[in-house]
Every structure is written in C-alpha cells, then in structure tokens.
Amino acid sequence: MWKTILRRLLIMIPEIIILSVLVFILAKAMPGDPFTGSINPKADASQIHHLMRVNGLYDPWYQQYWNWIVHLFHGDLGTSYEYQEPVTTLIAQRGMNTFWLALFTMILTYVIGLPLGIYAGSHEGKLPDTLVRVYTYITMSIPFFVVLVVGVWIFGYTLNWFPTSGSIASNANGLGSTILSRLQHIILPGLLGALFGTVNIVQYLRSEVIDAKSSDYVKTARSKGVSTKNIYQHHIFRNSLLPIAAFAGYSITGLLGGSIFTEMVFSYPGMGLLFLNAINYRDYTVITSLVLLYGFLNLLGTLLSDIILSIVDPRIRVE
Amino acid sequence: MRDEITEDLLTLKDVNTSFKIDGEYYRAIDAINLHVKSNEVLAIVGESGCGKSTLATTIMGLHDPKNTHISGEIIFAGTDLLQLNEKQYNQIRGAKIGMIFQDPLSALNPLQKIGSQIEEVLLYHTTLTAQQRQQRVIELLEQVDINDPKRIANQFPHQLSGGMRQRIIIAIAIACKPDLIIADEPTTALDVTIQAQILDLLRTIQQENQAGIILITHDLGVVAEEADRVAVMYAGQIVELATVQQLFNNPKHPYTRSLLRSMPQKDSFNDELYVIDGMVPSLQKLPTVGDRFAQRIPWVSADKHEVNPTLHQVAPEHFVRCTCYQNFSFPDIKRGA
Numbered sequence: 343m344w345k346t347i348l349r350r351l352l353i354m355i356p357e358i359i360i361l362s363v364l365v366f367i368l369a370k371a372m373p374g375d376p377f378t379g380s381i382n383p384k385a386d387a388s389q390i391h392h393l394m395r396v397n398g399l400y401d402p403w404y405q406q407y408w409n410w411i412v413h414l415f416h417g418d419l420g421t422s423y424e425y426q427e428p429v430t431t432l433i434a435q436r437g438m439n440t441f442w443l444a445l446f447t448m449i450l451t452y453v454i455g456l457p458l459g460i461y462a463g464s465h466e467g468k469l470p471d472t473l474v475r476v477y478t479y480i481t482m483s484i485p486f487f488v489v490l491v492v493g494v495w496i497f498g499y500t501l502n503w504f505p506t507s508g509s510i511a512s513n514a515n516g517l518g519s520t521i522l523s524r525l526q527h528i529i530l531p532g533l534l535g536a537l538f539g540t541v542n543i544v545q546y547l548r549s550e551v552i553d554a555k556s557s558d559y560v561k562t563a564r565s566k567g568v569s570t571k572n573i574y575q576h577h578i579f580r581n582s583l584l585p586i587a588a589f590a591g592y593s594i595t596g597l598l599g600g601s602i603f604t605e606m607v608f609s610y611p612g613m614g615l616l617f618l619n620a621i622n623y624r625d626y627t628v629i630t631s632l633v634l635l636y637g638f639l640n641l642l643g644t645l646l647s648d649i650i651l652s653i654v655d656p657r658i659r660v661e
Numbered sequence: 662m663r664d665e666i667t668e669d670l671l672t673l674k675d676v677n678t679s680f681k682i683d684g685e686y687y688r689a690i691d692a693i694n695l696h697v698k699s700n701e702v703l704a705i706v707g708e709s710g711c712g713k714s715t716l717a718t719t720i721m722g723l724h725d726p727k728n729t730h731i732s733g734e735i736i737f738a739g740t741d742l743l744q745l746n747e748k749q750y751n752q753i754r755g756a757k758i759g760m761i762f763q764d765p766l767s768a769l770n771p772l773q774k775i776g777s778q779i780e781e782v783l784l785y786h787t788t789l790t791a792q793q794r795q796q797r798v799i800e801l802l803e804q805v806d807i808n809d810p811k812r813i814a815n816q817f818p819h820q821l822s823g824g825m826r827q828r829i830i831i832a833i834a835i836a837c838k839p840d841l842i843i844a845d846e847p848t849t850a851l852d853v854t855i856q857a858q859i860l861d862l863l864r865t866i867q868q869e870n871q872a873g874i875i876l877i878t879h880d881l882g883v884v885a886e887e888a889d890r891v892a893v894m895y896a897g898q899i900v901e902l903a904t905v906q907q908l909f910n911n912p913k914h915p916y917t918r919s920l921l922r923s924m925p926q927k928d929s930f931n932d933e934l935y936v937i938d939g940m941v942p943s944l945q946k947l948p949t950v951g952d953r954f955a956q957r958i959p960w961v962s963a964d965k966h967e968v969n970p971t972l973h974q975v976a977p978e979h980f981v982r983c984t985c986y987q988n989f990s991f992p993d994i995k996r997g998a
C-alpha cells in the first residue's frame with residue numbers, strides 16, 4: 343500500500359513539471375504587462391522598460407522559467423507586483439481563510455447531504471423523497487451566484503445576522519473571539535455553498551441506495567432472514583456510501599482552490615478572490631503560482647480519492 | 662391432489678402470484694398445487710418466463726407487497742407462510758428454508774468478506790458465540806469442498822471463480838441445516854464441468870441433511886440425473902406433474918413431449934433438433950380462457966382442448982393438464998424415431 347502510494351507520488355513529479363512549463367508559457371503569453379497603469383500613471387515607456395528589465399521579464403522564457411523553478415525550490419514564489427508582498431505570504435494568508443471556509447462548507451455539505459440522500463433513497467416514491475427531489479430540482483435550476491446575492495442581501499444587509507465581507511473582524515483579539523469571529527464570517531457563505539453542494543451528493547446517494555435495494559446481494563441477504571433494518575445498515579448504506587467517501591478526497595482539494603463566486607459576493611479574502619484579482623492586474627507571479635497550486639491540488643485530489651477508494655472498496659487496488 | 666399434509670414438508674395450495682404492471686395485476690403463477698417431501702428432489706422445468714423463479718421467490722416471501730399480490734396457502738412444516746409477518750418469516754428464511762440463486766456473480770455482497778457473509782446467517786439464527794461462528798464457517802467451507810477455507814473466508818467475492826462463489830452461496834443456504842433448499846437454476850451461469858460438481862455437491866448435502874430440494878432448471882438432462890419428481894410449468898401453470906421415470910418413459914402433455922423431443926440425444930447425431938415454435942407469452946398477453954399451450958400447437962383442433970383445463974390424474978403421482986394429450990401427435994417432421 344505505502345509502496346504504491348509512494349510510486350503514485352513519484353509519477354506525479356513529471357506531471358507537475360509538464361504542468362509548470364505549460365503554466366509558465368501560458369502566463370507569458372497573456373497580453374499586457376504588470377506595470378502599465380499600476381505605477382505612476384504618467385510613467386513613460388522607458389520607465390516601464392526599465393522595470394521589465396530589472397525584473398528579468400526580457401530574458402528568454404527558459405531563462406525566466408529556470409529562475410522561477412530555482413526560486414520555487416527555495417520556497418520563493420516571487421513577489422506580487424500588485425500587493426508588493428511575497429506570494430508565499432499571500433497564499434498562506436488567503437489559503438488559511440479559504441481552508442476554514444472549505445472545511446466548514448464540506449462538513450455542512452456532508453452533514454446535510456448524506457442523511458437526505460439516504461432518506462430519499464430508502465423512501466423512494468414517498469412524500470419525503472418527493473420533497474427532497476423538489477429541493478434538488480430547485481437548487482439545480484437557480485444559478486449559484488443568484489442564491490449568494492439573495493442570501494447576502496437577506497441575511498447580511500437586511501436582517502444583519504451575518505457580516506457581509508471579510509474573513510475576520512479587525513477587533514477580534516484572543517483565541518475565543520478569533521474563532522467566534524471567523525465562524526461568523528463563514529457561516530452564511532458556508533451554508534449557502536453547502537445547500538448547493540449537497541445536490542450532487544443527494545442525487546448520487548439516492549440512486550445508489552435505490553440500486554442497492556434491488557440488487558441480488560440484497561435478495562440474498564433477505565433470503566438469509568436478515569431483517570430490513572439490518573439489511574439497510576449492513577448492506578445498503580455501507581455499499582452506497584463508499585463511492586461518496588472516495589469522492590470526498592477529490593472535493594476537499596477542489597474546495598481548497600476557493601470558490602470565486604462565494605468569495606466575490608462575500609468579499610471574502612480567499613484563494614478565489616486572489617486569483618481573480620491576479621488575473622485582472624496581470625500579476626504574473628501570483629497567477630503562475632496559483633495555477634500551479636491548483637494543478638497540484640487536482641493531482642493530489644485524484645490520488646487521495648484513489649487511496650480512499652482502495653481502502654474502502656476491496657475490488658479496487660492502487661496499482 | 663394428495664392430502665397427507667403430515668408427511669409433506671411443503672404444500673402449496675392454489676397459489677397465485679400477480680404482479681402489478683401499469684396499474685393492473687397479472688398472474689405470473691396460476692393455481693399452483695405442489696408438495697415436497699423431506700429427502701426428495703422436486704424439479705421444476707419450463708421455458709424462460711414460465712414463472713419458475715416467481716414460484717421460488719413466492720415461497721421465500723421475497724416479493725414486494727406493494728406491487729405483488731399472492732393468494733392461496735403455502736404450508737411449510739404446519740404453518741401457512743402467507744400468514745406470517747416479516748419478523749416471523751425472517752425466522753424461517755435462512756434457517757428452515759435456504760435459497761440458492763442463479764447468478765453467483767451478483768448474489769454476494771462485493772464489499773464483504775466471504776467469511777462474514779456466511780457468518781451473517783449464523784448470527785441471526787443461532788446462539789453461537791463469535792468464535793463458534795468462525796469455527797462453523799470453516800466447517801461449512803470444508804463441507805462445500807473449498808480448499809484452504811481459512812484463507813478463502815478472508816477473501817472478497819471478486820477474488821473467487823464463479824464455481825467457488827456458487828459453493829459459497831450453497832454454504833450460506835445450508836449453514837443452518839434447513840429442511841428445504843430452493844435452488845433456482847444453480848448451475849446455469851457455470852460451465853459444464855463445474856455444473857456437474859455443483860449438482861453432486863447439492864445431492865451429497867441433501868442426503869446428509871435429509872433436506873427436501875426444489876431444483877429449478879430448464880435442463881432436462883439435469884432433471885433426469887438429479888430429480889425424484891418433476892413439475893413441468895408452462896405460462897405460470899403446472900401442465901404435468903410426475904415422477905422422473907413416468908415423465909421420461911411416458912410423457913403425456915404435448916408441451917412435455919415437445920421439451921423431451923427438443924433434447925439432444927447422445928446416440929443420434931444426425932437428427933435435427935425439434936424446436937417448439939413461439940415462446941411463452943408475456944403476462945399481459947396470456948389467454949384468459951382455454952389451454953394456454955394451444956397457440957403453440959395450432960394443428961390440434963380447438964375441440965380437443967378443455968375450455969377450463971384442469972389437472973387429470975393418469976397414474977399414481979402422475980397428473981396432466983387438459984385432455985388434449987389423449988390423442989396428440991406431432992405433425993410430420995423430418996426427425997427420425
């Protein structure tokens with residue numbers, strides 16, 4: 343097991359190298375430069391050329407790439423042109439914010455989604471199932487950002503229950519009030535994200551449960567004299583939940599990328615917003631670092647899912 | 662039909678099972694009267710779709726009452742199974758009646774170890790301790806001729822071959838030494854050499870446990886080898902019920918005779934096989950009156966059939982439906998005698 347995981351990690355290295363080259367070239371191919379308009383608007387072309395030269399932006403691309411990689415290995419992702427801060431510091435800050443929101447959203451998603459999916463599946467065709475399905479259809483037919491905007495308008499601006507921007511109150515001091523303030527900031531975006539995220543889980547789980555109910559192995563279990571309750575507990579639920587467990591590995595790394603919509607509407611300083619701003623300002627160092635990070639998270643998510651799946655499903659082994 | 666319930670292990674009296682299709686109920690098995698004694702093998706044969714599995718699952722009580730309607734009496738060891746609630750039924754399923762399914766590939770839970778799938782049936786029907794159950798699992802695996810039972814008990818279904826899995830299913834079915842075993846085409850999914858082994862195994866177990874067996878098959882070769890008595894089913898009805906000797910030496914019903922004629926003969930290579938035209942009609946298309954087999958033997962004129970065909974006794978233990986068998990003959994076909 344550990345050997346195969348190690349091997350999978352090794353295989354990831356060439357994938358990451360290829361990814362990094364692609365990311366770098368694409369970033370370079372983007373039109374515009376990071377300086378025009380961001381320094382003194384009256385700055386003339388020669389000043390910008392000077393800045394470009396000093397920052398090594400006129401070097402051949404492989405030279406620039408190599409510099410970037412060497413720095414990367416020293417934990418130096420460069421300095422953001424926009425924020426004038428080391429990219430690592432930026433990502434660490436924003437990443438922390440996104441991490442809390444992602445974790446909270448994920449927990450809520452599963453806490454809401456699993457019981458709903460199981461309940462709908464085991465009561466197929468009955469009233470609770472119909473209600474759950476109405477809920478999933480509604481959520482599917484409304485765009486996510488509409489829900490976010492309406493949510494923040496009602497619960498944030500109108501009812502004033504939750505803060506409408508930021509990740510923590512500026513006056514939060516001490517552990518207790520820090521945690522409390524963070525929670526206040528993530529409850530609404532987390533809840534709205536979860537209400538949306540559950541739809542996939544609910545539908546998937548529901549159909550898994552329904553399939554399992556009519557499966558041959560459940561028939562075997564019934565012919566063994568196992569009660570309906572025990573069949574649900576030992577066969578149907580277990581078998582239906584396993585694919586979801588594996589999917590969790592993938593979705594946690596996905597969430598860590600940050601949700602651009604949520605962070606935009608809630609002005610929540612996370613990874614998604616960082617990425618969006620970086621693109622707007624042609625903040626190359628940030629863009630390349632983030633895209634690389636997203637790619638890495640993606641690969642990691644796949645690996646994590648495979649590992650979880652191989653643990654929970656005996657038919658699958660990571661080879 | 663006979664009335665000595667006392668010596669019969671299982672007696673079916675006028676059992677009907679109807680399925681709801683598009684809001685209406687259609688009979689899949691119709692007025693079945695049968696009995697099975699301890700220590701005997703009753704074979705049920707018939708084409709695909711004639712209701713064999715439905716009969717088995719009706720006895721096992723595996724139908725969803727929401728879209729199935731069952732009437733009649735199924736007397737097992739003195740109790741009418743149709744009067745039992747779910748909890749009472751569960752005390753019989755797995756303990757007193759074991760069932761072997763057709764497809765060993767899908768009948769086992771893919772995510773549970775073999776050992777715990779066998780153990781499950783012991784868990785609900787015995788008072789054995791965990792350790793005793795483990796012990797019994799190993800014994801059972803040995804009984805179904807599995808080498809290295811300790812290792813196999815720790816494996817998952819996908820790691821075993823089809824024949825091995827069918828042995829596991831048999832081990833589950835016999836774990837509590839049931840009085841009755843229902844085997845629904847236990848060898849159809851297996852290749853020929855394995856088929857013979859599995860049937861031998863069933864025979865041995867039946868003799869050891871003195872169990873009655875209902876063996877569902879569409880293979881008349883298997884019937885000849887394994888069964889004591891045979892019920893031939895057509896379109897949800899029993900058309901002929903006889904001992905194996907009677908059935909093979911003196912078949913009466915045109916359907917039985919067609920089936921026998923369609924059997925490949927070991928000693929006559931040149932003969933073409935006889936094939937009965939058509940197939941079992943779907944439930945919605947079953948004729949409501951008259952002989953259901955009539956449409957497959959159009960050369961027999963309508964007045965030869967009974968209006969409401971019933972079973973007629975032609976010999977001790979030998980029953981035939983409809984009077985049309987009396988002067989039935991096959992139309993001229995190429996096949997030699």
Ligand SMILES: Nc1ncnc2c1ncn2[C@@H]1O[C@H](COP(=O)(O)OP(=O)(O)OP(=O)(O)O)[C@@H](O)[C@H]1O
Nearest residue numbers: 680682689708709710711712713714715716943944
């Ligand atoms: N749950 C169900 N709902 C509706 N119709 C059903 C159901 N189960 C079986 N049937 C129908 O009942 C008839 C008998 O089916 P059954 O499975 O008992 O046949 P069988 O003799 O076991 O056939 P096979 O040899 O193919 O297994 C068929 O027409 C089938 O389509």
Ligand SMILES: [Mg+2]
Nearest residue numbers: 713714715845
């Ligand atoms: Mg069948």
